[in-house]
Amino acid sequence: MSVPGLPLSTVAPGRVVVAAAALGAAVALVVLTVTAPAAGPATALPDAGPAVALLSSGARLAGRVCAVVAVGGLLLPAWLLGEVRAPARVLRTVRVAAWAWVVASAVGMVATAAEALAVPLPGALASARVWAFVPTLETGRALMVTAVLAAFVGGGTLLVRTSGEALALLALALLAVLPTSLTGHVATSELHVPVTVGTAVHVVGALLWVGGLVGLGLLGRGPSLADAVGRFSGLALVAVSLVTVSGLLSAWWRLGPVGDAWRTSYGVLVLTKVALLAVLLALGAAHRRWSLPALRRGSTRVWWRLAAAETAVMGLALGAAVALGRAPTPTRPDVVALPHGGVTTVDRALPEPTAWRLVVEPRGSATGVVAVALLVLLVGLAASRPGLAPRAVWRGLAYGLGAAAVLGWLLLGGPGAYASALLVVHGLRLVAAALLVPPLLVLAAQHLLPAVPVDRRASPVDAALPVVVLVGVVLGSPLLGVSLARESVGTALVAGAVLAGLPAALLATRTDRRQAALVLVGVGLLVLLALTARPDAFAAQWFADLPLDWADPLRGTGIGERGE
Numbered sequence: 001m002s003v004p005g006l007p008l009s010t011v012a013p014g015r016v017v018v019a020a021a022a023l024g025a026a027v028a029l030v031v032l033t034v035t036a037p038a039a040g041p042a043t044a045l046p047d048a049g050p051a052v053a054l055l056s057s058g059a060r061l062a063g064r065v066c067a068v069v070a071v072g073g074l075l076l077p078a079w080l081l082g083e084v085r086a087p088a089r090v091l092r093t094v095r096v097a098a099w100a101w102v103v104a105s106a107v108g109m110v111a112t113a114a115e116a117l118a119v120p121l122p123g124a125l126a127s128a129r130v131w132a133f134v135p136t137l138e139t140g141r142a143l144m145v146t147a148v149l150a151a152f153v154g155g156g157t158l159l160v161r162t163s164g165e166a167l168a169l170l171a172l173a174l175l176a177v178l179p180t181s182l183t184g185h186v187a188t189s190e191l192h193v194p195v196t197v198g199t200a201v202h203v204v205g206a207l208l209w210v211g212g213l214v215g216l217g218l219l220g221r222g223p224s225l226a227d228a229v230g231r232f233s234g235l236a237l238v239a240v241s242l243v244t245v246s247g248l249l250s251a252w253w254r255l256g257p258v259g260d261a262w263r264t265s266y267g268v269l270v271l272t273k274v275a276l277l278a279v280l281l282a283l284g285a286a287h288r289r290w291s292l293p294a295l296r297r298g299s300t301r302v303w304w305r306l307a308a309a310e311t312a313v314m315g316l317a318l319g320a321a322v323a324l325g326r327a328p329t330p331t332r333p334d335v336v337a338l339p340h341g342g343v344t345t346v347d348r349a350l351p352e353p354t355a356w357r358l359v360v361e362p363r364g365s366a367t368g369v370v371a372v373a374l375l376v377l378l379v380g381l382a383a384s385r386p387g388l389a390p391r392a393v394w395r396g397l398a399y400g401l402g403a404a405a406v407l408g409w410l411l412l413g414g415p416g417a418y419a420s421a422l423l424v425v426h427g428l429r430l431v432a433a434a435l436l437v438p439p440l441l442v443l444a445a446q447h448l449l450p451a452v453p454v455d456r457r458a459s460p461v462d463a464a465l466p467v468v469v470l471v472g473v474v475l476g477s478p479l480l481g482v483s484l485a486r487e488s489v490g491t492a493l494v495a496g497a498v499l500a501g502l503p504a505a506l507l508a509t510r511t512d513r514r515q516a517a518l519v520l521v522g523v524g525l526l527v528l529l530a531l532t533a534r535p536d537a538f539a540a541q542w543f544a545d546l547p548l549d550w551a552d553p554l555r556g557t558g559i560g561e562r563g564e
Helices: 008-034 050-080 088-117 128-136 138-156 163-181 192-219 225-255 265-296 301-326 366-383 390-412 414-418 423-448 460-475 479-485 487-505 510-533 540-544
Strands: none
Touching: 050 088, 050 138, 050 163, 050 192, 050 225, 050 301, 088 128, 088 138, 088 163, 088 192, 128 138, 138 163, 163 192, 163 366, 192 225, 192 301, 192 366, 225 265, 265 301, 366 390, 366 423, 366 487, 390 414, 390 423, 390 487, 414 423, 423 460, 423 479, 423 487, 423 510, 460 479, 460 487, 460 510, 479 487, 479 540, 487 510
């Protein structure tokens, strides 16, 4: 099997590895579907039929495989190849995988809505009622976000020129996987915060592990393979640790140490994944024992054989993960379920705000922890790139971890605790995220990543415009109420404010950056003025329903005595 214009030795390994992952995942899904226990006794409730259920599982599996290929392809220019440019065909593969990911997400939306409405195939695909129902479902909204982010990944491959740009696109690809991973069982878990964080760490670690192998397969038998494998070895060790620890902890939290929960279909699938993990660890040990020494001697045969077997087993684990997402979760008898899955943006015991509490009051936000951990992971990956001077590494780490600390304070400190109870804090937090975090990120990138671009043409006002638009859209649309009520949306908006603030931080001169910062400070003052002058115009019902004695629905700021 060959491709015109490309040598067989370069293309074949990539095809074998990617095909092994896809085939393993498909085989796992088919086996698990066929051997799934039969449904309970028939009821009068309508059902969409097995075709829609299979379409939903298949779309989710296809999306995961496409995500693995996209992450693996982006890992090459972002980290595994160092200063060597990735072949153009790798970015083309990432682009195809990203757009296929968009299609799989769209199909998943339809299948999810069709299942909820009990609309069978083929009418579900063309039903306007099904499409209109997608945004009302949590999974449907998650797939919509994933589709948009995957589209950005596909379009971004046309613009990637440097390893820093590839790393930013890699972060977007990892972020695109999380919305669908953090819905369903995770969102309704009684132990919401630890399970959410554990699942996010598990998913990111697995993507880096599987994606790294697929990326090496896409690279083929080039002269840079040995160096790339050496860099992947360190990354794989970290990823394996994350996957193992987070997976075992999540299983413990969900199922408990012993009991009947482990004998349910959900428990059996968890044990299946544990067994597959044990096989993968054994294959990893075989890599270190045989294939890596052979690779240093110039022989690639053992490496590719073990890599193909490893990705096939990883594919089986992907299929088991998709089946696990559709299996009913057993309820532990020692954990009391909370209303709405225990998820709330405002703590009923939140004390009345003071200046000190607005700074230090802690907030247990699962999505906030995930966002900060992802930023720390990306900074660590950038700092571990070869060829960097020690001084540059330490300075880059200091600035990068400083940005993570500020982001953590906005999401997990006083601003995070009071953002959904104090409208002023909610608005000013967005401005602060755009003003404080991007300059630290840019300074970190200038030390850790080569050729960080600066904008020599934009004016300070133009650079600050994305922040103005974001704040205006949030405060002037129904998105305000959604962000107040949903922790994940609030966290996403803070992350969006950080991205919107990057153009101002990338201005060419210090004078321009200072002027842009003054513009953002002015935006913050205008937000403060608007929210204190007319608070009743912004999500008044939300504040009226808050279970807090010190909240005042008439003022909307949450400060003062409650009116009669």
